[in-house]
Each structure stands twice: as C-alpha cells, then as structure tokens.
Amino acid sequence: MRVVTKFGGTSLGSGDRIGRAADSIAKAVEDGHEIAVVASAMGSTTDELLDEITFEADEADRAEIVSMGERTSVRMLKAALAARGVESVFLEPGHDDWPVITNEIGELDVEATRERAEKLADELDEVVPVITGFLAQDHLGNVTTLGRGGSDTTAVMLGNYMDADEVVIVTDVEGVMTGDPRVVEGARNVGRITVDELRNLSFRGAEVVAPSALSYKSEDMNVRVVHYQHGDLLDGGTRIEGQFENLIDMQEQPLACLTVAGRAIRNRPGILADLSDALQTEDINIDAVASGMDSITFYVDRERSETAETLLHERVVDDDTLSSVTVHDPIAVIRLTGGELPNRPGIIKEIVSPLAAAGINIVDLITSATSVALFVAWEDREEALRIVQEEFDQ
Numbered sequence: 001m002r003v004v005t006k007f008g009g010t011s012l013g014s015g016d017r018i019g020r021a022a023d024s025i026a027k028a029v030e031d032g033h034e035i036a037v038v039a040s041a042m043g044s045t046t047d048e049l050l051d052e053i054t055f056e057a058d059e060a061d062r063a064e065i066v067s068m069g070e071r072t073s074v075r076m077l078k079a080a081l082a083a084r085g086v087e088s089v090f091l092e093p094g095h096d097d098w099p100v101i102t103n104e105i106g107e108l109d110v111e112a113t114r115e116r117a118e119k120l121a122d123e124l125d126e127v128v129p130v131i132t133g134f135l136a137q138d139h140l141g142n143v144t145t146l147g148r149g150g151s152d153t154t155a156v157m158l159g160n161y162m163d164a165d166e167v168v169i170v171t172d173v174e175g176v177m178t179g180d181p182r183v184v185e186g187a188r189n190v191g192r193i194t195v196d197e198l199r200n201l202s203f204r205g206a207e208v209v210a211p212s213a214l215s216y217k218s219e220d221m222n223v224r225v226v227h228y229q230h231g232d233l234l235d236g237g238t239r240i241e242g243q244f245e246n247l248i249d250m251q252e253q254p255l256a257c258l259t260v261a262g263r264a265i266r267n268r269p270g271i272l273a274d275l276s277d278a279l280q281t282e283d284i285n286i287d288a289v290a291s292g293m294d295s296i297t298f299y300v301d302r303e304r305s306e307t308a309e310t311l312l313h314e315r316v317v318d319d320d321t322l323s324s325v326t327v328h329d330p331i332a333v334i335r336l337t338g339g340e341l342p343n344r345p346g347i348i349k350e351i352v353s354p355l356a357a358a359g360i361n362i363v364d365l366i367t368s369a370t371s372v373a374l375f376v377a378w379e380d381r382e383e384a385l386r387i388v389q390e391e392f393d394q
Helices: 015-030 045-052 059-083 110-121 150-161 195-203 271-280 302-318 347-357 378-392
Strands: 002-007 034-039 088-091 128-132 135-138 143-145 166-171 192-194 222-227 238-241 247-250 255-262 288-291 295-301 322-337 362-367 371-377
Touching: 002 015, 002 150, 015 034, 015 059, 034 059, 034 150, 045 059, 059 088, 059 128, 059 135, 059 143, 110 150, 128 150, 150 166, 192 195, 195 238, 247 378, 255 302, 271 295, 271 302, 288 362, 295 302, 302 322, 322 378, 347 362, 347 371, 347 378, 371 378
Parallel strands: 002 034, 002 166, 034 128, 088 128, 166 222, 192 238
Antiparallel strands: 135 143, 222 238, 247 322, 255 295, 255 322, 288 295, 322 371, 362 371
8 A cells, every 4th residue: 555644742752652653664674565654743843942932933944943843753763764675755745756835925835846746756656755744845945834633634735646555643642533532421432434523523622633634635545544652553543534525505495593582591590491392392493503591493394384483382381491492494595615614814704704705794604613604595595596506705
C-alpha cells in the first residue's frame, strides 16, 4: 500500500517517542509498503515559540520562527530512521522537492502542489520523505503556514494528491471515542465514523482531525486515527469514511411551522422533551427546531400539521405556563451543507443580503456546525433557491 502518515506533536514529544515512531515506520517499510511521513513540531514547541514572540514581528518573520519546531522534528525523525537502516530524506520549505505551494495571497496553489506531490510519489519506492507539516512555501520561496490543524491538512492533502491508499493520523487519542474518557465512564473507541459525523464533532470541540484536513479526503482514500503507543500504522484506531459534499438542497414537500409560546419557556428543564414526546405519540417527525426565550418552534410535514397542532394544544391546555400554539404554512426549506462553511466569515450575510434585495422574507434561519437551513414562504422557494445557487454553487 501507499500510505501517508502524520505524527502529531505528542507522538514526537520525546526522544523515546520519536524512536517509537521510527520503529512503526521501519516495520511498514519492511513489510513492503510505500510510506511518506508528515511531522508536527515536537510536543508544544509551536505554542511555546509563539508565546515568546512578545515583540513586533511581521507575518513572514513569525512564519520563519514557528517553522523551527517542524524543522527540528523532521531532522530528528530522519536520524532515527537512518539508525534503523531506512533510507529517508527530510523535506522543508526551500528544498528542491518541497511539495506544498501557496499563491500570492496565501492560498494553496492546487495545480503546483499536485504536480510536486505526484513527482514525490514516484520516488516512494526508493526513499521515505519526512515532510514538515503545517508549513508551506510561496512562489518566491517565502515560508508560509496552513493555519491551525495545518499538519493534518498537509497529510490528507498530500495523501489525496499522491494517490495514497490510506492516510494515518498518529496522535494521543485512541481514535474517536464515544465520549470524553476524562469525563464519562466506559468511553470506548469508535471503529468507524463518517466525515459528516466527524466534522460536526470537530467543529464542536472534538480534537481528533482538523476539519480543514477532511475537506481533502476522497471517497476512495482511507483515513485512520491511531494512538502513538499502538505501534502498527496499518491496523486499529478509527476509520473515517466518505468524503465532504457541498450541497444546496431544497426539500420537495412543504413544511408547517408550529410555535408554542410560554413564559420564560427556555428556562424550563424538560419542556422541549415534553413537547417532542407529544408529537412522537403519533410518529410525527420533527424536521427542525428553533427556540427563543418565550417560544419553541417545530417544523413538521405540512400534511401532519393538523394532528401536530392538536397534540401541542393539549399540552398547552394542561400547562399553566404555556400560552398558545400557532401554525404558519406552507413553508419551504433550503439547506446549504459544506465542510468549510464554519470557516467562511460573513456566511449568514452572504445568504441574507441577496434575498433581502429580492424582497424575500426569511421565516427562520437555523445553523449547525456545517450547515445552514433557510426557511422561506412556499411561494418564494424557487426564486430563493435560484439566488442561493447563484451565490454558492460555484
């Protein structure tokens, strides 16, 4: 197999751990696999270097300074591989074979990077390249960086462009866990997870794989996360499946908007469960929920709206703190889904402004980690969809 493996800072945090990493690479090479390595800075070196920049420094100087962490790691790991008889070379910005290129505005130059990565892949049967993660180089030879989670991005991106069979992220966690083992008892490893599931966890605080990296994952390329103590690069951990899809989708059937009003309803523990349970008794699916201080709104299929209104009204009558239930229909919902939405400043304005200019009223707008749901009147749906597609489907 052709494998790109990334070792995180913790997995390279000491000489012993670098030796362990080199052992796992040497074993994979001995077993006949083609290996390319991406290395993060040892331990928390990057953060420590950043903390020491207490003076005025431009971006070019900052990039050069923080690059020293990764530059040290690749030299240490290359030396450890040499001691094990593995032919390797370290690659950093400035090297003739350096693969990751950015353009004049700091964005990845896909064409140049792909071309260099393909050339690097052709030489994997002769040598193991040990590549600095996080770093890039512009066309003038200046050091640039890929931002937070940049080493993950380097690994998955190069895995894609080098036509790797698998990318292995070696880190200090046992893959993806069912919960934080520091908080909950009985947390266990999840053997498989989709990119859609993981990107939502990642954007909400799960530090497993940087979401920016997952945008480079292809359908056919495996990505796995393993613990640095595991020792076998090609087994165990959590397998990440699928690939990101940027979608603009409009639901074909109309929805109804049911709003329950009540005094300080948001401060009532269990109220959402009580109202949801009422709808569940008749198998009414809830498409979306929005809440305010004094109201909770449910979106359900329009053809089930009368039954839903009756059930919610019964709860209102039985509860002195609830005031009323109202129904607004028909409603259309347009959803934008994409792994990069959270990293796109001004995304809500980009949606709202052109719709407002066209005189289309937004009934509701609900966001999640990686999607935006836009609710408009049914009669406005086609015009709203056209506008959204013109803005984002590019």
